[in-house]
Amino acid sequence: MRTVLRASLRTHTRRYVAAFVAVMVAVGFVIATNAVGSAARSGLSAEVEHAYRGADLVVGADYGLDRSQVAPVERAAAGQGAVADVIGTAFTTVTRDGTSLGPDTSVSTVSLDPALRRQTVVSGQAPAADGQALVDQRTARADRIRIGDRLVIGTDGDRRTVTVVGIAKATTYLSADVYVPWPTLSALPDALPDAVVVGTSGDPTAVGATLSKVTEEPVRTQGEYVDARVVTLNQGFDAIGILLLLFATVAGFVAVLVIANTFTILFAQRTRDLALLRCVGATRQQVLRSVRVESVAVALLASALGVVAGVGAGYGIVAAVRALSDASTLGAVALSPLWVGGAFVGGVVVTVAAAWLPTRRVVRVSPLAALRPHDADVLSRAGAARVG
Template structure:
């Protein structure tokens, strides 16, 4: 049988190419996503590590140190041992410069007076050496015309601390801010809590330092590597989202590869049934034949898995270099390859191929020597095996559907994914019933298209199992593409609506009293400003002190991204996020607004609204408070393509002397949009690999099915069908099968996306609803039809070159 095995591999090499390619791509895909994931994780790790340059130990309790005393105790241990320790913390607060306020919500970070624990890069000047010295980012210093040696004030009131700017910083660490000061100054000026303490062991006795710290503090003492790993997971809300996403797409790739390889082996073994029967005639036992074909599958698996590992390493290195070039080294680190992932990919490739070939090879056991003398019966819905398949398909589909409904009720993403795969397997089992029924409908609809089309439709229906196997691979790809595109579009629509409601304007300027006309004109003249909407209001007295209120007109609200979010009823006042923190004792449920013109009592409504540092009332309420309203706020809409950071800095510079607070919404909006774009392209890129495997599958199954019918095509040629007519018939058949797969896959994809939106998106976003991207789905249908045409073109040309006499002698 060894000679038979080698002969089979040599004879059927061309037919195994697609199966080899599918396994190779699937294995390489797993290796590549591990490499890309490592690059993303390494970038995050390097970013976090920059906050702790030479630290061996980190003292922390997660995001901050729960015990204030632990900071002092850690610093005391460092002094006693002769080590170095640096506190990391951030806060937002008031900062004033020589020419006025730099803002009330300036990002203030800590800077170490020890060079080994300082993460900031000094661009000009020097680093702080004492607690009354500070660093400032070059952009902040330029915007506010602050030079080296100038004095700034951090904090306000009795907490204010005066410091001297001794240096300008470049790119900073996650713990850095626009202004960086030593920990004692930040602690005195604000009520912030320390995030962690970086600890540098001077004598090399790390174990001794850890023991001393553990005895002195209640907080956790960790190595820097362990702390960084925990922070990466914590940044994803306690879940390593990146790893889950990569595993999800690895599972999808494996699932698609299993279907492709199973279809390939099913058709191959069906074509070779007469060969197997002849082997039985010359004395081979069932066990020998079975061992031979399964050894073939194992040899193919070894070759494909090895090729996949090599291709994955090359692809990971190449793609990693490309991403680093495009995204920058700070956003994507060096790629690395995990032995665990590579081993799992190799073993997974082997198991995928062997498992996919296992069940088709069971048909070998049923081959009898007499099968060489008569054609085998194809299972239909009327045969026992056909009825069993249909019953099993209905059972599996029902189980998957029940799982999807349950996942919706309990909002379980894991259950939804498993149930979706189970239900899809059920649909594939029902393929020999569903696909011919749809083909008959399409055939009747296109019955006037000519003879080749009618023959193609009849051929596609004549062998239900072959048609179902041919459409299965493309069905997977279309279903995946439709589900992901629809789900992404729905999620993005909800995010956009939420962002528009929270950030109805790009920038809001308020809080400095009446705004002069020259200020409005200066803002209008800035590059990047599309429109400025002056909003009138007044300053009123309340139980909590003076409060600026505005009443936007219907015309002004109509120009915003979400007119409804800034509409106040006549009985209420909207208190936006920028004002909530100004009430030291919280915001009361009801406020009394008083001016010389009148008094109005209104209910308070708290909203996370980026409308500026002014409360919102209705025009009717404002009329009761003043007869001469003044411009109290400016709502700014930016040009398309304007840079949020640059325009925000320009607005702050232009209004620096007016006391206006600038609420920058555009930067946040652009950041979210960028993250969504990156996510969408990453998902589509990963999905593309799965679709590529599916296209390989349909090309393989169409080619094998055409090869299987060589005698039939030769007979048609002998009866008068031209080569061109044969090519047209096979092309029409390929397009028919692809169209049916595309329509069925689109319906299934939209259904799965609906469950996905309800299960994953709706619990997080109230207004989530299904949004179908009709244009994109139409493009998917067109691509699927063209894929079917392309998949049948080369096999059809090859089949048309066979002469009738030669074809009738083929076996």
């Protein structure tokens, strides 16, 4: 039966193409999803850590900071000889020469202290005083903002006029259209502080103990705060990953239909061959085992190729995004062995399960079927291009 099995796989290779492709797509989709997701997570982690570089302590909860807590923290930090800076955001109207950039333009903070500044200046210089601003390079390009332009931030009596002194590199984490110092932003009633970063020249533990006495907000080291934010933000990526896996599930379901249909047609076309095997002495169990081994062989090969295709697609997508987007924050791809192994095993299980019912019908083939007259086989004349 081994000889028959090998001959069957060689003879009917073209008829397995549809099943091969279906399994490869399902397996590859899962692995590519893991590759892109891991790159997004590692890139985000690096960007979150960069946003708090230079800080020894961070004051604030995972979801923001009460505005009333800002001033006490700043005073306590100054009393300890430490440098404190506020990270905050506001969504308001920003105009240039009477033209609005949008009713909900995002405005965030930029530190006047170079050690705590999270933005990277690509043109001009960083703000050195209140009344100066950085503009995100995407916003500058879209709205044709140049260094030296004057922007009006806010509405009615809460307006502040600032001068653009630099263009900042686009980011994903804590990004905004315009960046101004906290004294400028705090003049807006809808300004929301996110955290207070503190840089110390002495013992961070002692400074942290002092800050804890003047605020109800948690005081954590930079590493602890970054880890907590990464966990919170990764929950969003996990949700995206789950959504993408729904598409992989659809691909797997389609694969089941294609595989079941492929094996059903294939075994129907081979009824005469299988009946002849029974006539020459093959038992039902031998025939059943042979065709099921065929499905396992197809499953193993297709799943292996799907793993290779998924890995290639994942690395290719990440490389393409990096090449096409100067604002990409994708980090290194870190494939999970659990995902890769799960995708491979899933492809094998799906293929074997889908072929299980068609193979059960094989044992019902009567040896007399080989003696019945049959019509000539309809040969497929599809060329290589059509098959592809």
